[in-house]
Every structure is written in C-alpha cells, then in structure tokens.
Amino acid sequence: MNEIKIFSPATVANVSCGFDVLGFCLDNVGDEMVIKKTTEKGVKITKIVGANLPFETQNNVAGVAALAILDAANADFGVEIEIYKNIKPGSGIGSSSASASGTVFAINELLGKPFNKQQLTLFGMKGEAVASGTEHADNVAPGIFGGFTLVKETTPLKVVQLPTPSELYATIIHPQIEIKTSEARAILPKDIPLSKAVKQWANVGSLVSALHTSDYDLIADSLNDLIVEPYRSQLIPHFDEVKAAMMNSGALGGGISGSGPSIFSLSKGKETADKVADAIREVYSKTDIEFDIHVSKINAQGIKIVKN
Amino acid sequence: MNEIKIFSPATVANVSCGFDVLGFCLDNVGDEMVIKKTTEKGVKITKIVGANLPFETQNNVAGVAALAILDAANADFGVEIEIYKNIKPGSGIGSSSASASGTVFAINELLGKPFNKQQLTLFGMKGEAVASGTEHADNVAPGIFGGFTLVKETTPLKVVQLPTPSELYATIIHPQIEIKTSEARAILPKDIPLSKAVKQWANVGSLVSALHTSDYDLIADSLNDLIVEPYRSQLIPHFDEVKAAMMNSGALGGGISGSGPSIFSLSKGKETADKVADAIREVYSKTDIEFDIHVSKINAQGIKIVKN
Numbered sequence: 001m002n003e004i005k006i007f008s009p010a011t012v013a014n015v016s017c018g019f020d021v022l023g024f025c026l027d028n029v030g031d032e033m034v035i036k037k038t039t040e041k042g043v044k045i046t047k048i049v050g051a052n053l054p055f056e057t058q059n060n061v062a063g064v065a066a067l068a069i070l071d072a073a074n075a076d077f078g079v080e081i082e083i084y085k086n087i088k089p090g091s092g093i094g095s096s097s098a099s100a101s102g103t104v105f106a107i108n109e110l111l112g113k114p115f116n117k118q119q120l121t122l123f124g125m126k127g128e129a130v131a132s133g134t135e136h137a138d139n140v141a142p143g144i145f146g147g148f149t150l151v152k153e154t155t156p157l158k159v160v161q162l163p164t165p166s167e168l169y170a171t172i173i174h175p176q177i178e179i180k181t182s183e184a185r186a187i188l189p190k191d192i193p194l195s196k197a198v199k200q201w202a203n204v205g206s207l208v209s210a211l212h213t214s215d216y217d218l219i220a221d222s223l224n225d226l227i228v229e230p231y232r233s234q235l236i237p238h239f240d241e242v243k244a245a246m247m248n249s250g251a252l253g254g255g256i257s258g259s260g261p262s263i264f265s266l267s268k269g270k271e272t273a274d275k276v277a278d279a280i281r282e283v284y285s286k287t288d289i290e291f292d293i294h295v296s297k298i299n300a301q302g303i304k305i306v307k308n
Numbered sequence: 309m310n311e312i313k314i315f316s317p318a319t320v321a322n323v324s325c326g327f328d329v330l331g332f333c334l335d336n337v338g339d340e341m342v343i344k345k346t347t348e349k350g351v352k353i354t355k356i357v358g359a360n361l362p363f364e365t366q367n368n369v370a371g372v373a374a375l376a377i378l379d380a381a382n383a384d385f386g387v388e389i390e391i392y393k394n395i396k397p398g399s400g401i402g403s404s405s406a407s408a409s410g411t412v413f414a415i416n417e418l419l420g421k422p423f424n425k426q427q428l429t430l431f432g433m434k435g436e437a438v439a440s441g442t443e444h445a446d447n448v449a450p451g452i453f454g455g456f457t458l459v460k461e462t463t464p465l466k467v468v469q470l471p472t473p474s475e476l477y478a479t480i481i482h483p484q485i486e487i488k489t490s491e492a493r494a495i496l497p498k499d500i501p502l503s504k505a506v507k508q509w510a511n512v513g514s515l516v517s518a519l520h521t522s523d524y525d526l527i528a529d530s531l532n533d534l535i536v537e538p539y540r541s542q543l544i545p546h547f548d549e550v551k552a553a554m555m556n557s558g559a560l561g562g563g564i565s566g567s568g569p570s571i572f573s574l575s576k577g578k579e580t581a582d583k584v585a586d587a588i589r590e591v592y593s594k595t596d597i598e599f600d601i602h603v604s605k606i607n608a609q610g611i612k613i614v615k616n
Contacts, residue, residue: 020506021513152514153507158529160514191499194535199461201509202329205516206460206468212520221466227502 003036004109005307008102009299010087011094012170012264013138015148016223016255017203023142023149026170027299031098032306033062034082035106041078043067050085051095058130065100065127069107072123073114079107088292091174092262094139100127101143105303120144122157132181139258146302148211164300165214169273171251173242173280174262176290179235184259187231196226216252216268223253223266236260238283245279270295311344312417313615316410317607318395319402320478320572321446323456324533324563325511331450331457334478335607339406340614341370342390343414349386351375358393359403366438373408373435377415380431381422387415396600399482400570405447408435413452413611428452430465440489447566454610456519472608473522477581479559481550481588482570484598487543492567495539504534524560524576531561531574544569546591553587578603 009030015022031050038044043057043066057063062081070079081103087095104123108115115123124140137157141149147164151157203222210218233239233256246254246265250272254265263280267273273295284291317338323330339358346352351365351374365371370389378387389411395403409432416423423431432448445465449457455472459465511530518526541547541564554562554573558580562573571588575581581603592599 018509018513021510150510150513150517152510152529158514160517160526162517188502190502192502192505194496194498194500197500197505197508197535198328200505201326201512202458202460204509205326205329205458205512206466208513208516209458209468209470209520212517218468221460227505 001110001308003034003308004106004305005032005034006102006106007032007304007306008098008105009143009303010098011139011142012172013094013258014228014256016225016229016253017200017207018150019225019228020138021150021204023138023151024170025142025146025299025302026093026294026296028296029087029093029294031086031102032084033099033102033106035103035110036080037110038078038080043070043078044080045083046080047082048085049083051089053083053085053089061096061127061130062099062103064130065103065124066107068123068126069104069115073111075111079110088174088176090178092179092256092258092260093172093174094143094258096131097124097128097139097143100124101140102303103127105144109305109308117144118157118159121159143302147298147300150208162208162211164298165211165216165219167216167268168298169267169270170264170296170298171246171267171273171276171280172257172262172264172294173284174292175237175284177237177261179260181259184232184235187235188228189231192227200225200227219266220252223255225255229255232256232260236263237289238287239263241283242280245283246276249276249279251276270297309418309616311342311616312414312613313340313342314410314414315340315612315614316406316413317451317611318406319447319450320480321402321566322536322564324531324537324561325508325515326458327533327536328446329458329512331446331459332478333450333454333607333610334401334602334604336604337395337401337602339394339410340392341407341410341414343411343418344388345418346386346388351378351386352388353391354388355390356393357391359397361391361393361397369404369435369438370407370411372438373411373432374415376431376434377412377423381419383419387418396482396484398486400487400564400566400568401480401482402447402451402566404439405432405436405451408432409448409451410611411435417613417616425452426465426467429467451610455606455608458516470516470519472606473519473524473527475524475576476606477575477578478572478604478606479554479575479581479584479588480565480570480572480602481592482600483545483592485545485569487568489567492540492543495543496536497539500535508533508535527574528560531563533563537563540564540568544571545597546595547571549591550588553591554584557584557587559584578605
C-alpha cells in the first residue's frame with residue numbers, strides 16, 4: 001500500500017461528569033486525509049483545504065504526529081499529507097485531534113499495522129500537543145479506539161474502551177465564538193468540595209456501568225456535571241437555554257463538549273436527536289451568533305479507511 | 309411462613325477509590341437472625357447472642373428497621389427477633405448494617421416479598437441510622453443486592469448493581485481497636501484538589517468497567533484511593549505495613565474497609581487471598597493488638613435464607 005485515504009471523525013471530550021477522563025466518537029462529522037508514501041524520508045504537508053493551518057511540519061499537528069510514528073517505526077520512507085478539514089478549528093469537538101489521530105492511524109496502515117491502539121494514541125498525543133500545549137488523550141483516544149473511551153491515566157497511558165449502546169445519538173451545536181483553552185482552564189477552581197467530588201464519581205461510575213448495560217435511563221441519571229459545567233458554561237452564550245431546550249426535547253443529558261464552545265447532548269434514537277437539533281436551532285436562530293448543528297450516531301469503529 | 313432464619317453477611321464499604329459510593333458483600337462472615345411472626349403487632353428483640361447491644365426496639369438497629377418495613381406494609385402481625393452476632397460491632401465491616409438489612413430481608417419474606425431491593429435498602433437505612441446517626445446505604449445495599457453495588461444517590465435512593473467477577477476473593481484484617489466514625493469523618497478535608505478528584509473518578513470509572521469485563525489487571529490498576537486513605541490510614545496502626553504485605557503477596561489492591569479499623573484487600577483466586585492472610589497475620593502477630601482475619605469469596609447473592 002502506497003497511499004491511503006481516511007475519514008477522521010470529530011470527538012466529544014469530558015462528557016459531562018467525566019471531566020478530563022471520558023470521550024466519545026462521532027460518525028458523520030470529520031476530516032478526510034490522504035497520505036502518500038514517498039521514497040524520500042520526512043513529512044510534507046502538501047495540501048490543506050477548509051482551514052487556515054500551518055504547512056511547516058513542526059508546526060502542524062498532523063506533521064508532528066507523522067514524525068512521531070515514522071520515527072518510532074524507524075520507517076524507510078517518508079509521507080506527503082493532504083488535509084481536507086471539515087471540523088472547524090476551535091470548535092471543541094476535537095479538530096486538532098482528528099488531524100493527529102487520523103495521521104497516525106493512516107501511517108500505521110501504510111506500515112503494515114505494527115502498532116496497537118494504545119501506541120497510536122501516544123503518537124497522536126504528540127501531535128495534539130502542538131495545538132493544545134500539553135499531551136492529552138481526551139480527543140485522540142475516542143478517534144483511535146472508537147465509541148466511548150476512558151483515559152484512566154496519561155503517564156503511562158492507559159485507555160479503557162467502553163461499550164457503545166446501539167441507539168445512542170449525539171446532537172451538537174457549535175456556536176462560532178472563540179473560547180481560549182487557557183481561559184477555560186483558568187476559570188476552574190483549584191480545589192473542590194469533597195461532597196461534590198463524591199457525587200461526581202458516583203455519576204462517572206454509574207455512567208460507565210450504564211454504557212455496559214445499555215441502560216438509557218441510568219445514562220440520563222448520570223449525565224450531571226457538578227464541578228466544571230457551572231464555571232465553564234458562563235463562557236458560552238445561551239448555554240442554559242440550549243441545555244433546557246435539549247432536555248425538554250427528550251435528550252438523556254448533555255453539557256459542554258471539551259472546553260467548549262460546542263454543546264453536546266446524547267439521545268436515545270435518531271428521532272429524538274433530530275428533535276433536540278430543532279429545539280437548539282430555534283434558540284440560536286434568535287441570536288446573531290453563527291452556528292453549526294450536527295446530529296450523529298456514536299461511531300463505535302472510530303477512524304475509517306475511505307480508500308486504499 | 310411464620311418463621312425464618314437468615315444469614316446476613318458482612319460488607320465492605322468505600323472500596324478504595326469508591327469512597328461513599330461503592331461496596332461489596334462477603335460470603336462466610338456474617339450474623340444469623342431468626343425472625344418469628346407474632347399475632348400481636350410490634351417488634352420485640354428477644355435474644356442477642358455475641359454482642360452487647362440494646363434490647364429496646366427503638367434503640368436497636370434491627371428493631372427500627374423492622375418497624376419501618378412492617379409499617380410500610382401495614383402488616384397485620386408483629387415480629388420477635390433473635391440476633392446471633394458474629395460480626396463485631398465497630399469492626400468496619402458493616403456490623404450494624406447486617407442487622408438492619410437482614411431484618412428487612414427476612415420480614416419481606418414473611419410478608420410474601422412485596423418490596424423490591426431498592427425499597428428494602430431504604431428500610432434498612434432507617435435502622436442503620438440508629439447506629440451511625442445518618443441514613444446511608446454503603447453497607448446496607450451490598451447486603452440486600454449482593455456482590456458489588458454503587459450507591460449513586462441516597463435522596464432519592466438509587467442503587468446500581470454491578471457484576472461480580474467469579475474469581476474475586478477478599479482478605480480482611482480487623483484490628484480490635486476503636487475508631488469513632490465521627491473522628492474518621494472529622495479527619496477528612498472539606499475541600500480536595502480538582503486534579504486528584506479527576507484521578508479518583510478515573511479510577512472509579514475504570515474499576516466499574518473492570519467489574520463488568522472481569523478484567524483483574526484493570527481492577528488492580530484502579531484500586532487506588534488518593535483522597536481518603538492518606539488521612540484515615542493514620543488512625544489504623546501498622547496500616548502501611550499491612551498494605552505492603554497485601555500487595556507483596558499478590559493482592560490486586562486494598563484499603564480501609566468502611567471507616568476502619570478493618571483493612572480489606574481483593575485477590576484473584578482463593579490461593580492468593582490465603583497468602584495475603586498469612587502475610588498480614590505475620591504483621592499483626594508482632595503487635596499486642598488483637599485481631600481477626602477473614603478470607604471470603606465475594607458473595608454475589610447477598611443475604612441468604614438458612615431455614616424457613
């Protein structure tokens with residue numbers, strides 16, 4: 001195989017109660033990438049469509065991720081990378097991670113699949129660090145593993161793959177405003193009440209159990225974030241109205257996607273997810289903020305090969 | 309049915325990372341209780357063997373639990389209760405809860421099983437409050453449900469039953485010292501660092517997932533309590549030595565049972581659990597503190613009928 005085209009999906013990190021730990025993968029929102037072997041070693045970004053991103057390998061998420069995996073494999077070839085962005089940078093649904101995880105997935109295929117998913121996640125994290133400043137797996141892992149993931153630890157990396165209930169759909173609104181990750185971090189308290197932390201880990205535990213048993217009622221009961229959402233939601237205009245509209249339309253629950261500004265919800269069945277989309281469209285249509293809305297099945301497979 | 313004899317097992321609450329949320333049920337350590345219908349309404353404690361506990365119904369955990377369920381059922385009979393304690397009060401393995409949950413389980417049988425396990429847990433909590441001052445389900449739920457339980461909320465009560473990996477054994481040492489629950493509560497900080505809380509809920513999530521998949525390695529990785537153990541372990545003599553002995557003998561992990569003084573560990577297989585018992589016996593044999601050691605399979609069934 002000398003060339004591969006892949007689809008690298010958007011992902012939702014944090015997932016309400018699962019701050020810094022949980023994530024899931026979308027199905028129909030994502031970038032495409034074409035990666036070609038070259039006889040010359042090294043990594044060249046040859047094409048970027050749909051976003052204004054740096055072409056210099058060392059400054060590009062995909063470039064750095066590619067170097068990490070090629071170096072670890074001691075590869076006797078280089079690559080040229082074409083990036084077709086559909087996920088808007090800064091949307092909070094894993095735009096940079098999609099470039100990083102897509103790259104390492106594709107190159108692993110070109111190499112003959114020497115690396116497992118934990119290893120691919122580590123290479124992807126190197127790329128992700130170019131965009132976010134730190135190596136984290138919150139969005140990389142759901143792309144590589146598919147479905148729901150729990151990043152138990154980052155040093156050493158330990159990703160736990162969780163089951164995906166078959167009728168679970170996400171509805172996401174991306175208000176096109178900018179939230180700096182640094183600001184989203186700074187707004188969080190350093191210390192939190194033990195009593196609230198206990199409730200949060202009760203919710204994380206019951207959400208994980210509910211994913212294993214496809215218990216939609218328990219998923220709904222568990223999607224409560226007592227710690228982070230009260231702070232970060234202040235940075236997102238009309239958050240409370242959107243959340244109320246989601247819940248009133250039958251969503252199981254929702255919250256901030258990553259560090260925002262996107263807001264996600266989970267629903268049982270596409271019909272409800274579509275209703276949720278209509279309701280939140282109505283909220284944001286009354287504002288002068290541009291927005292995108294996505295309705296997607298949860299993607300249990302993760303990154304997909306389009307052509308090889 | 310006019311009379312029933314039941315076995316009400318000891319339970320371990322908190323389970324390392326799962327402070328105030330997780331619990332599990334032991335198999336071969338527990339009380340026996342005989343409960344007889346009487347034509348006269350009301351509850352009489354007629355016999356208490358093995359512990360010095362109050363006979364007055366209102367001051368007795370079993371008495372109050374019995375009144376709660378009989379009242380809710382609007383029963384046309386009363387009961388006489390005989391309690392044969394094997395679980396030492398103050399041991400930290402659910403002595404009072406065993407009396408409370410055993411009572412409500414037994415009376416539910418005498419009533420023809422009108423109540424489900426959530427309801428029985430609520431009645432049991434009324435009894436538990438006599439001993440601990442607050443209605444909590446940490447030890448009541450594992451007795452009623454069996455196996456591992458997650459108390460997601462207490463108001464309204466929501467207990468999530470978790471699966472029990474078949475080769476899981478507990479080894480427990482009960483050093484016969486007194487730790488006041490009030491002291492064990494007071495030693496905890498009101499606020500905790502968000503960064504540690506995130507690690508704790510990552511561990512809770514991965515432990516719950518590991519119970520669903522019988523992943524013993526992941527159980528081992530998850531049994532870490534960064535929040536409570538560093539404080540409460542100070543109240544238990546030789547805690548660090550016991551824990552080191554457990555881990556060196558092949559235990560998956562362990563920690564404080566309830567608010568102590570008992571220390572529990574979990575192992576894969578009885579052989580390892582027995583080795584752990586030998587190792588901790590050696591630690592405490594060098595002290596002048598009296599102690600009991602228990603090795604038990606995890607009891608997936610919970611309270612059992614001995615005779616009816």
